[in-house]
Amino acid sequence: xxxxxxxxxxxxxxxxxxxxxxxxxxxxxxxxxxxxxxxxxxxxxxxxxxxxxxxxxxxxxxxxxxxxxxxxxxxxxxxxxxxxxxxxxxxxxxxxxxxxxxxxxxxxxxxxxxxxxxxxxxxxxxxxxxxxxxxxxxxxxxxxxxxxxxxxxxxxxxxxxxxxxxxxxxxxxxxxxxxxxxxxxxxxxxxxxxxxxxxx
Amino acid sequence: xxxxxxxxxxxxxxxxxxxxxxxxxxxxxxxxxxxxxxxxxxxxxxxxxxxxxxxxxxxxxxxxxxxxxxxxxxxxxxxxxxxxxxxxxxxxxxxxxxxxxxxxxxxxxxxxxxxxxxxxxxxxxxxxxxxxxxxxxxxxxxxxxxxxxxxxxxxxxxxxxxxxxxxxxxxxxxxxxxxxxxxxxxxxxxxxxxxxxxxxxxxxxxxxxxxxxxxxxxxxxxxxxxxxxxxxxxxxxxxxxxxxxxxxxxxxxxxxxxxxxxxxxxxxxxxxxxxxxxxxxxxxxxxxxxxxxxxxxxxxxxxxxxxxxxxxxxxxxxxxxxxxxxxxxxxxxxxxxxxxxxxxxxxxxxxxxxxxxx
Numbered sequence: 001x002x003x004x005x006x007x008x009x010x011x012x013x014x015x016x017x018x019x020x021x022x023x024x025x026x027x028x029x030x031x032x033x034x035x036x037x038x039x040x041x042x043x044x045x046x047x048x049x050x051x052x053x054x055x056x057x058x059x060x061x062x063x064x065x066x067x068x069x070x071x072x073x074x075x076x077x078x079x080x081x082x083x084x085x086x087x088x089x090x091x092x093x094x095x096x097x098x099x100x101x102x103x104x105x106x107x108x109x110x111x112x113x114x115x116x117x118x119x120x121x122x123x124x125x126x127x128x129x130x131x132x133x134x135x136x137x138x139x140x141x142x143x144x145x146x147x148x149x150x151x152x153x154x155x156x157x158x159x160x161x162x163x164x165x166x167x168x169x170x171x172x173x174x175x176x177x178x179x180x181x182x183x184x185x186x187x188x189x190x191x192x193x194x195x196x197x198x199x200x
Numbered sequence: 201x202x203x204x205x206x207x208x209x210x211x212x213x214x215x216x217x218x219x220x221x222x223x224x225x226x227x228x229x230x231x232x233x234x235x236x237x238x239x240x241x242x243x244x245x246x247x248x249x250x251x252x253x254x255x256x257x258x259x260x261x262x263x264x265x266x267x268x269x270x271x272x273x274x275x276x277x278x279x280x281x282x283x284x285x286x287x288x289x290x291x292x293x294x295x296x297x298x299x300x301x302x303x304x305x306x307x308x309x310x311x312x313x314x315x316x317x318x319x320x321x322x323x324x325x326x327x328x329x330x331x332x333x334x335x336x337x338x339x340x341x342x343x344x345x346x347x348x349x350x351x352x353x354x355x356x357x358x359x360x361x362x363x364x365x366x367x368x369x370x371x372x373x374x375x376x377x378x379x380x381x382x383x384x385x386x387x388x389x390x391x392x393x394x395x396x397x398x399x400x401x402x403x404x405x406x407x408x409x410x411x412x413x414x415x416x417x418x419x420x421x422x423x424x425x426x427x428x429x430x431x432x433x434x435x436x437x438x439x440x441x442x443x444x445x446x447x448x449x450x451x452x453x454x455x456x457x458x459x460x461x462x463x464x465x466x467x468x469x470x471x472x473x474x475x476x477x478x479x480x481x482x483x484x485x486x487x488x489x490x491x492x493x494x495x496x497x498x499x500x501x502x503x504x505x506x507x508x509x510x511x512x513x514x515x516x517x518x519x520x521x522x523x524x525x526x527x528x529x530x531x532x533x534x535x536x537x538x539x540x541x542x543x544x545x546x547x548x549x550x551x552x553x554x555x556x557x558x
Binding site: 035052056063064068131132133175 | 289319324325327329331334339350354357361381
């Protein structure tokens, strides 16, 4: 009963915030709505006892990706008129996507209505079952190669991102901290000895 | 008495948990109030001043009433909402800053087998909630529609994102040592004073604590509110109780980081005598002393108090870092240290050195 109530409450928030992402005029508000929708989908995952995925969703998307997103969106000065110009021209693509998604969801719902086993809700798990442990178990045994490949791919992406920002522009003034630390008083300071001038 | 306890046991489970949560929250709020006083007193003594010494309660303990007088003052002040600000977000931001600081306490083990929630992915929960706290700062800075506030928010966001990585890597070492993400099991895996994680993971402990100081935007990493450059940073437009909520969030976060450092590296509620006295030693049979020497909440509290004093000590002694130096320390010093030590720890585990020899 409580679980059902929570499910509908979270779903309502999720749908409202997802609508907010695409309808709000201000891009920062849209980004914040996206944060809320990530959060509520994490809550929905918690309801189906997938706590590892839920926490990782918050950790990765809310905690890292969306912070950087907001960072950029807040700095940008987006001209809304400019963005909305192509709306009618690209509308058919949007409608096509919507139709495809609606068709797929309806397919799943109808299949469940027909009582096909593959789409039934998962059985409740015993209280001592650890979702986190189970994922670790298969990730490091059965799927160890795909896992390692994904890790290598991410590493390559990191290296690429760093090299993109490492380009040297001409005339760029950068502090060399090693040189700063290594300076001594003699390099910067010259003590002159001179006689006091005679009083006239 | 008998009736009260039977009545209490008859209540449903969620009432018990709610009462527990309420108790933890109230203790935290009072500790935050006392911490602000202790900060001013301790830094005062370090700088050969007296600190607050006017507001006494019943003429005793001069200064002890100061935080409560401050709260009353802040409650009575007007909350000014800037005309050009984003009103809704401006009001929500302090709450968003505050909630994660308290919600994280749900998984902190307070005493043997005692925590609000015994979550298997507790460590991940801690990481994800501490990373949510940054939204309060960003939203406050943006919604204020003020250059100083926005600059403070940008600085703070970049800093928190950078130090979170070092923090996460340091915790990877902890979970390798404990073999579990459950905070209770992480505490139990640490055996004896010199078997606590701080000995074998000493570099990770140092990195974790430094990152914790940076995450809470405390001196010497408090460029987010650097008074000399950007007035007060992200909360420059906040007044009265709205400002007090940010203040509360900062101090609650300090207590949280101190508690997490104690749990991850200093054995949480474990007694330091754990490895030296056998559990059946006669000393533990002495009525009060035995309880004090044994494991329990008081040891966690003592460790938290110690780390809070280190926080204040840092603030009293160090000048503020320059912004690029903060970034350099985070990315080029702390993260490489953690990566190297995780590799070293992996080798120690593989060759069964130290605590992994058994």
